[in-house]
Amino acid sequence: MSKGITSRGEDYSQWYNDLVVKADLAEHSAVRGCMVIKPYGYAIWERMQAVLDKRFKETGHSNAYFPLFIPKSFFSKEASHVEGFATECAVVTHYRLKNDGTGNIIVDEEAKLEEELIVRPTSETIIWNTYRGWVESYRDLPILVNQWANVVRWEMRTRLFLRTAEFLWQEGHTAHATEAEAIEEAERMLDVYAEFAEGTLAVPVIRGRKTENERFAGALDTYCIEALMQDGKALQAGTSHFLGQNFAKAFDVKFTSKEGKLDHVWATSWGVSTRLMGALIMAHSDDQGLVLPPKLAPIQIVIVPIFRTEEEKQAIDNYVDALSSELKGRDISVKYDDRDTQRPGFKFAEWELKGVPLRIALGARDMANGTVELARRDNQTKETVSQEGLADYVVALLDEIQEAIYTKALTFRDEHITPVESYDEFKSVLDGKGGFVSCHWDGTVETEKRVKEETKATIRCIPLDVKEEEGICIFTGKPSRHRVLFAKAY
């Protein structure tokens, strides 16, 4: 088990163990760096899926599914793409095992595949190979398809949630008749991601564009959302790529336009992954555990009864039944934790660990007074409120909590965007308070690489809302027309 992924020195294994564990089949190097996502963690992923999927549908997309295995030859078709992924692919070479006669199961060398299969690191190649057969005319466009899938990247070094060997994600792959339409699509989906991150996850993000150096393998332009974690490191939380005609050319996907001209289609791809769960954890959690924003929490309210006798329990049960159905009628997900195997204090701590936004506790005393105790996860405050109008009150309170979590993260993020004018200042901010450093850069890959070598900081993005201003590169002193954001990143 690795230490806490917040890098703040604490061992978070106790509580993120409730979400996920690293595969612990220690003797199997093949599953090294993979995750087992436990039910509670998976419920969080399902919430993310549900919210995103709804937005994809609203923006005109449909889900489809493509094969896990990609013939090796597909990878030779787009040069920069294969270069980007070749060093981290799992390859299937055989299709059968056999008993070697002494009870050992070995690979049957006679069952060697004629052409090796690659376990998809991303699906551009197999999808574009398929799209070739789907497109003839401009009438067949656009193709707006999304896939929910798992992919495998044989990373040399894995990191729980952030860089696992296998991860779950969605990948959208669209085909368009014009360049402008494809660019518009890539930008639209970036907005979908940004709104999701900020509105649902309560994680503020910077929308930007990657430099040539950080661009996706095969893309002409990569848009991204960059988030800031509590330890001052940046995290790329989602990307949307304008692929130009690269993949259409590589896989010969052509269409006849209205004007009767034969042309290659224009493409985009965009994706977010289970890395978002890492972002969520590192952006909001505290020493008591996870902090989930209400719009994402699989359980929004937990109700803990406090009782000594069966009669007390019965009275509380009756009240909670009515309250629960009233809350469920307002689309609030409620968990009534009436286990008699744990004491109330234990339950309080456990649900805090799991990040449930709001807790209602009530015992005989409350029943006599017609009150309940409300405890907020985000700021750890408690108040006693009347049972009268409670449903209305908590519905409003959940909204307030959502807002408060976002505002807290936003304040932190904004305090950690530091403009600097010199390289010395640049280095001292990176080594000290961390976060994003906003500065001028001469626009060259060489400078970016040298800064990375010396400071480990990379250009996270050129913000989309960057303003034009005259300046000089902090590293080379050459002229620059706008600032970029550097940071140390995960």
Place this chain on the structure above:
RNA sequence: CGGGGUGUAGCGUAGCCCGGUAUCGCGCCACAUUUGGGAUGUGGAGGUCGUAGGUUCGAAUCCUGCCACCCCGACCA
């Protein structure tokens, strides 16, 4: 793949230098008392000491190989 570190019960560990079948805490099980912030007491269960070999009367401990994990690099969503 390079540098460093670590593998002992479900989890976290002591013991290793200086060889004699394993310590403590959490968790687990039973019973009792408890129950408005992670209960307490008593009793109990649970271990191929990562793995293979070597040295030795005897190995968690010494030696060698291998494996895995963690941290730092290179690579990356």
